Amino acid sequence: MSDRLNRVAVLVLEGAKPLDVGIPAQVFTTRASMPYEVRVCGAAPGLVTGGDGLSYHVAHGLEALGWADIVFLPGYRHPDRDDPPPAVVEALLAAHARGARLAAISTGAFALAATGLLDGKRATTHWHYTRALAQRHPRIRVDENVLFVDEGDVLTSAGAASGIDLCLHILRGDLGIAAANHAARRLVAAPYRSGGQAQYVPRSVPEPLGERFAAVREWALHRLGDPLTLEVLSRRAAVSPRTFSRRFVEDTGYTPMQWVMRARIDVARELLERSELSVEQIAADVGLGTGANLRLHFQRILGTTPSEYRRTFSGDAG
Structure with a gap:
């Protein structure tokens, strides 16, 4: 890794939502474990009227987008009425052309969409x-x-809390899962929420069952080295395997066994980064049995090998 800090710009537009602004500013704040520098900016330096009775005094204008490696677009009020000013759209396009990633939180997706960079791509x-x-x-x-x-160079997220998930996802890709988990603990946030997990959309599902399923997932995360079958998980939730499977996919976007496999791979990633355990030992510890099995699933899910991953994200990577 380069000695230069990764540069993060947070673009505050009129009507900006305070949580959406604060999340990337806080997640990527410069500290020993976080090689990032954050600049909060607007269409021009000075006062920006926000939503929810708050305003922001930003030190930087659009020149910060030319400086940044990643630009966050927080959500803002009434996004479906007007596109952002042409100068903002042009600066976003220029930043993207220069190689910066653009990441929208919540209704910030409308500002990103105004650039045309989301055309033909998935977004939320x-x-x-x-x-x-x-x-x-x-x-x-x-x-x-x-x-x-x-989508690689353009990323979008749902409501404010999922902005944390997006930021942690970016950290996982930039610095590895250990750093992302460390940041999650600092934020007292859930370290394992995949992008495929469902948004909370009001629906007629009894809430206690949702809480029970969340408790089962938490229980499973502490027992990944044990045999975790559909029957074991559904029994823990006190529902039938069929009901458990259906609700699990609704809640997470994955089948129970897909979710368990990804959780095991995540623990394996952290062990590869933070320990000198052999691939065989890690495979046994996370419930995957053999090193060959770990390599197979690592390649399928992450597109790389455990050894190559360790070289990339271990403390010796430089």
Whole structure:
């Protein structure tokens, strides 16, 4: 890794939502474990009127987008009424052309959509605005039932809390899962919420069952080295395997066994980063049995080998 800090710009537009602004600013704040520098900016330096009775005094204008490696677009009020100013759209396009990633939180997806960079790609936004986004930008494949979508150079997320999930996802890709989990603990946030997990959309499902399923997932995360079958998990939830499977997919976007496999791979990733255990030992510890089995699933899910992953993200990577 380069000694230069990764540069993060948070673009505050008129009507910006305070949580959406604060999440990337806080997640990527410079500290020993976080090699990032954050600049909060607006269409021009000075006062920006926000939503929810708050205003922001930003130190930087659009020049910060020319400086940044990643630009966050927080959500803002009434996104379906007007596109952002032309100068903002031009600066976003210029940043993207220069190689910066653009990441929208909640209704910030509308500002990103105004650039045309989401055309032909999957994207999401807060569930209340997914229909408006699809109508305003019909070339975007709007997915209302995910927490975030990573299209490589453009990323979008749902409501404010999923902005944390998106930021942790970016950290996982930049610095590895150990750093992302460390940040999650600092934020007292869930470290394992995939982009495929469903948004909370009001539906007629008894809430206690949802809480029970969340408790089963937490229980499973502490027992990944044990045999975790559909029968074991559904018995823990006190429902039939069929009901468990159906509800699990609704809640997470994965079947129970897909979710368990990804959780095991995540623990394996952290062990590869933070320990000198052999691949065989790690495979046994996370419930995958053999090193060959771990290599198989690692390649299928992450597109790389455990050894190559360790070289990339271990403390010796430089």
